[in-house]
Amino acid sequence: MTAHLEAGVAQAAPWGIALDGLLAGVIHQRAKSALLEAGRAHQPLAERDDVDDLDLPLARCARGEDWHWAGTCARPVDGQQDRPDVRYWLGAADPRDLEEVAEAMPGRLEIGQGRYRQHYMPLLTTVTSAVTWDAVGDPDIIRDLVQNIWAIGKKRAAGQGRVLRWEVHPTDRDPWEAGHLHPDGAVGRPTPSTCLPPEILNENRHGGIGWAGLRAPYHHRSRQRRLVLPQLLDG
Template identity: 50%
Template structure:
């Protein structure tokens, strides 16, 4: 008997989340990263090395505690959406900045020889000041169809999400995974709570359903690992967070 049910996932945040894409972080990507971290740790503990994903032409799919959506003939995806902000402070992202500067004293201790001058204005050791887009909100939420207990267990190992996690961005205060028997299965696998498209979706998944507001069509990853070339397809994109 399947233990997969429609559910919602909520991450309470300390101060928002830094994101690179114009839509939120995929729940299946988070779960895959947690499983992959466990796999790498076990492999290294056995004295072996893991293959780099970029060197793998067709990466294997990890066994996530999610249902597979197979309505499209061109491929399948996990029944889970991308993150949607809750209690957002502003409809537009806040622009923060991060800086980086080479520690010249450390370079002197580590290198056998150094040039007469290491420029802070050009080259690989130049100083940097880069913008960082942060969605300021109290929480983000996902919808999905899956195993509540298994998802909860995996997410407890995730303490921060998004970009610049080591600098304090995206710190998660608490995870909540709640079954939702009132949620239609197709909605749980594809839509945000506001009815907009909630994940990169093949055209076949949308056939036979009323039109759904989305972010247009473009090339994106269908399932984890999202950035791998083998996962790239022409898809309907999620509704833009800054739209």
Template identity: 25%
Template sequence: MKALKITAFLRCGFSASFDWSVSIDSVIAYQSQLEKLGWERFTEHQSTGQLKPVDDLPIAKEEFNGDWWYQVSRPFFDCKMIHTQHLHRRFNIQESEQHVNKIGKIETTKGAYKNARLAIQLFVTDRVVWYVNGDKDRIKHLLQMVTHIGGKRGSGHGAVSRWEIEDHDNLEDCRFRRIVPTEFAQQHSIDGLTLEWAIRPPYTLQENKRLCVVVENEVRT
């Protein structure tokens, strides 16, 4: 394991709810689980809620008071602007009728097929940087298959033109410039926003959530 600087060069920025929410350990965990399980089992695990903490990534772990998380920083980037864009979701009734012989009325004002106008937040930037204490070769292998980061990837947001992984000379960037539980933050004098957030992937898993401190974004190139 060694301290690394990982840079995603982007075509047009990325979509996310918050500037800290694109977690590099989550990106790597997704690819690691996909490679390990295969597409069918991986999709099944996601759709049926068979999720559990991913504890075997090629990244060093921070262990604290019987808990643990990966030594990865939050994302750092120079945000040129934040742009709100709207996506429109419409159920294609004509196409569905071609595949179903008999179909009743499809309700598009409520339920699973509801039409919607969705507001998404775009962070306009040309690159995102993370600091990771990990296995350079293994991480490079997993990231070379990642084409997009952030949310709404199916709409083309967060397209990655290339990845760059370099050696880094400061392990503290990996350990302390990230989202950490409040007790750890107090012990190491880490300041930032306090809120409930997950400390390891999957970040949607309730058991991974703690009261945390989120350090601020900084321009790092």
């Protein structure tokens, strides 16, 4: 699967966006919208001790200590794929906007500290014309899920990660490799070490070993494991 981008993508992790996380986000948002339309309460994932696994159109791999989805993280196809561009964003409260909603304003708005302090933060952006994923799954369902995603990654409202079009096409890669490795043979998703052949670990075709999410939702505490990390974008 390929997402053709307007100018690149800003990503939170030092590797690409996980395909199962992207698909799970769409399914979760649709289920959340259905609940709200029906007048039913929605409990945020962060408030749950455990979360259910959504029915994704991907195969499951159970070769390791715990199962995971057979799909990689995004890989840039060109541009500065091995050297992310460091950009910055500024967050500041506008006194003119505050005057419209506040009954009274202080003589001086403190922007160096407190709740109205300014933020000047770095944003790592991968400059590339497209990113690709490999996976084992149902292409028709995947195509339906991604067709209405207009942007991926961080700072989407500011124009980052804008998607021009999606392509979902078959591959002739070995099914296990398609679900775990980038085309160059490097580890392409967070993976238990017991799931990987010794030669991949011995040749350091990965981004090291550390704590990461095993499957979507990746940020949830119940998903955290000590895993072999994907190849890092900064080389």
